Amino acid sequence: MVLDPTPSRRTVLKVLGATGVLGSMETASAQPQQDPDELRLFSEQPVDNAMEVVAQDTHAYVATGNGMGIVDWRDPNRPELVADITASEPSDIGGDDEGGVGGILDVKVEDDLAVMAHNGGTGITTVDVSDPTDPEELAFHDAHHVHNAFLKDGYAYLTISESDENTFSEARTDIVDVSDPMDPKKIGEYRLADDFPEFAAGGVSPNHDVYVQDGLLYQAYWDAGVVVADVSDPTDPELVAQFGDAPEADTPQPDPFPVERYYAGEGNAHYVQPSPNGDLTFVGDEKFPSLLEEDPDTGKYGGIRIFDTSDWDDVEQVGFISPPDVNVGLRTSHNFDVTQNRLHTSWYNGGVRVYDITDETDPEELYFYDSEGYSFWTAVQERGFTLGGIYGARSDTHAGGIAFLHTDRGRNRSPSFEGSAPPERPELDPEFDE
Template structure:
């Protein structure tokens, strides 16, 4: 057994201790040992730093880098990254026991990101992956509102609980806690989330994997929550897969007997909206990307979903929109490329025309050179992870494959135009901020890259 397989076995063993989840999304198996694989340089891509490109990212370069601060001698690792009003907000993963909270970096000088605050670390035994910040102006709250996902490391731990936290970050150097949307103790928590503001009212879209399964339908994997009063968040809608004609009423909250004859995993992994907050995208693993009309948040309507050929693993992980909301980017986190009955491939990106949201049309797929390298069996390094779109450029975080820039001027013909892949890197997320691209490196912290053209 080579070193790569030894590392993965350690990660999977850790998962079994974590919970009795019927299966898992790959994040849960990214423990300390697996992340260290990037530091060993065992991936050929990481032996030499790569920073190259053509077209609009021809002058892409790293201008800044900052590791997360240690607290009480503990070094946490990054999860996702978000930028707002000159600051970067970096979530944390589970390394060294989690509880890393969200870190705020001042980006006034992008070449020297400075960590100025830590918050959302007050619930024991949890980790804080995702943070979204937006300006809110309601009767109950006026200011910059941050929402933070909270997930339990061990659901048996007495003091831990999952859901999402709400903070006032109007003064980024001194965040103030406003409220907590708490889930049933049996549910790991909120994995990814999004914050949208419609006609002045803020709403959180929460992806809560396995909620349906663990609560026997009492709570659902997707919740739409009115947070006009952040101290008293109110759930106003939940999506139930049983409302779809292709899902039987006896669906047990996880295993789906799909029309192609396979039993597929179904859970909500991520969610987001278009710029207007009219359309919600729910990444529902093998049920595809669910498209909801939330133009009236109190009267949500199902519009359509993506689907898969019988030999394609679903694994709808995250989504992004392009071309004014008419094009859907769907990333698929496939980390086991040799499942019986499916194509041999790691996760790659699919691009859809969704002008008719009731009938998404597949325009193209985008694959890196990594996805067909299946000889080592199971690894996270080769699958795509998170997408972000800025103009006609799609940015993809790719774990040990770095950050990829893809020209989608013609969505039916995506073309890779840039790669950023420093030695030892292991990228969870990426975010476009002004003329900069941010990357959350699970090994090395926050990375700041400069583009040569802010309009692309």
Template sequence: MHRRSLLKAGVAGASSFAFTGNSAAHEGHGGGEAAEDGGFEPLDSLSLPGAKELVVDDGVAYVATTDGFATVDVSDPTDLTVLAERDGLLADHPDGPLEGIYDGKVGGEYYAIGGPPNGRSDVPYAAVVFDVSDPAAPEHVLTYETDFYHHNLATNGETLYLCGNDGEGNPLVCVDIESGEEVGRWSILDADDRWDDVYWKMYELHDVWVEGGVAYLSYWDAGTWLVDVSDPSDPTPIVDLRGQDPAERARLSDSEALERRLYLPGNDHFAMPQRGVDSDLVALNQEAWGEEGDAPTSDLGGVELWNAADEERLARIEAPETSDARFRGGVWTTSHNFAFVGDRLYTSWYRGGLKVHDVSDPTDPEELAHWRDADSTSFWTAQQAGDAVIGCSWQDHTLDSPAEGAGLYALPDPGGPLDSSGTAGETDGVGAGLGAATGLFGLGVAGLYRWLRD
């Protein structure tokens, strides 16, 4: 593992493109004009083979690396520096080590990771928690084994929130970190048992984000559900957004359902509330491809802004252009993971690059910047860190083994740093421990629901 600096006038300028305003970046090399102010282009990068999801908290990036994780100092975006690496987790387990670690989240002083991301029979299924009060010296505190796989998870520092995709309800599973015991669970079947007639992969609990006592659950074709988890022993639904007709989905055979789940409509993939301000806004996205190579971008997964209180979609950001929109063998530009902090939305689009939008008017998001190199990068996520944007690219398609070219990229935030009010100033990043800066929506909706319920 080594730091790989980018020469602003050399490598970055030759193989990538910087754009501002509503300009569009194009695949491959050449073409386009850089922004007059030097543009949205890498300040530094870091080789990190196997890198997938990352979150940033207080100047440190926590990166799932498929066979473990790494902590990286990103406080200086011109000098990304590895602080610690851990691999060979659960190596002493009879089926160990743990493999396929795609996701991790920070909450309080804890970092939680899990694997494998899909069903396997030859490795342990487990969520593992580390104390990262010193990010240079993570200490293992909990291993929680399950009978379901772990593509994604979350923690608020007290509770683990697991995507319990067991094929029998796919529940949210709440585990107390201190005791290591399950304390509660909730399934979409508890709210709408019509989904019990649908092939379970169509209502897979793909991801969870927890903020202010609310879990934001992305249930693929069953939509995005907001669930009150302020008492993790009694998860209670608040509202559901989007979602397809379960009766229509129930008519599909298992094989038809597996193919259909690649395409819109449906495919709710990840959701996050507007963080750091009082707001009812939620950003959610879809991961979806085209049935044909020349499918329009409207057929691909995009990012939507919703007023959750009114259950109203306000805007949609479409995917970048691609030369081949198909899942198999295509050039993927569907939306993937993102961060929503203050009035800015930081998005990743696989080989479509990284984008930053100003969403101060949520009905009309304004693209501030877009960087893309479809040959050598494929972005898993975009995160905000001080005055920088940190992206994780999981593949370099110029290599025989694309995952070996995975790594982190730091770019300047086109709007400057944010403070806890969502305006210019310092911020502590987008890790799960934002604390006092939590938006009123997460607290208010859960509290209001409990008041009405009681």
């Protein structure tokens, strides 16, 4: 990638959108076990230009830049690409063509509905996936600068990062009622400037990604850290907490906009996800120092910060997962998936890795998959498998797709759980004396 030494802020945003980019107190660094096991590769399914991958039961949904692919993996040894659609022009499905289609970097699915987010375009497309072999585009919802989206309980949450000169004054989450996917309607929003005007004016606080759980909206606002809002009434979100902001996140930025602040500054809260019970929140910091240095192995890549969020009035960082110590290409944190005791994550050229987070202050690397020449955009857990989204644009030897991975390598081992809570304790014999 060639960077303009004096880019305009609008140019920076376009570059960041195209690459999927849009400090940290290291308390307890994750030290890999001496010999973490390699994940077993069951199979691969090519999907050209794959980016975000999400899974629901026996199907995986893949953002492909210009649309969405759907993979049937009922048999993980023999997955099959059963659908591959190209997003229609917005005006063809009820939208406005002013912003064009944009790049489809993100897809989400809930039950029979999927949405494709038009990064750099003008909104989202709703898609009927009740028959995964024959997805049907339903409608287009006009918005602006949608980088990522989330679907929960009939609502779509859209990251909006409109800007004004050198600020992200319009950074927010739009909440869209998609209960009638033929007629999506915006019903509410959470705007960063309403509660944190100094961050919105600071210039390095786009809304990059969101996650919704138990009526709470978790928003990754880059240098402004994580902002959590109560969306139990989606028409009227209310602030719950803010944490993890970078030093000087409220400082206005000079013109021309300092691109290095985006790529390798302190902060860079890129992705956020809570643990299933909400007591912990994981924040991935995406940093690309090698894009600014002649030596690709210099600089500090982004890891994953772990916060104790059991008490919203007393949030504190309690752990940290360091980037993998491998000298190949980009190796910063990207997207991940959290269960009660495991974290499955992607590190671009650093592979896919699984960590034991039972002790959040001292996470341990358990398993990895790191095939030479591959770059990974995401890692998600489904049906006991780890699905690694192979990012074709950054892979030297692959055009993109999904790697289906598992910890089972034919050896006896103690069982582990991957659910929302630890396994129930077996009932004891009443005559047994503890």
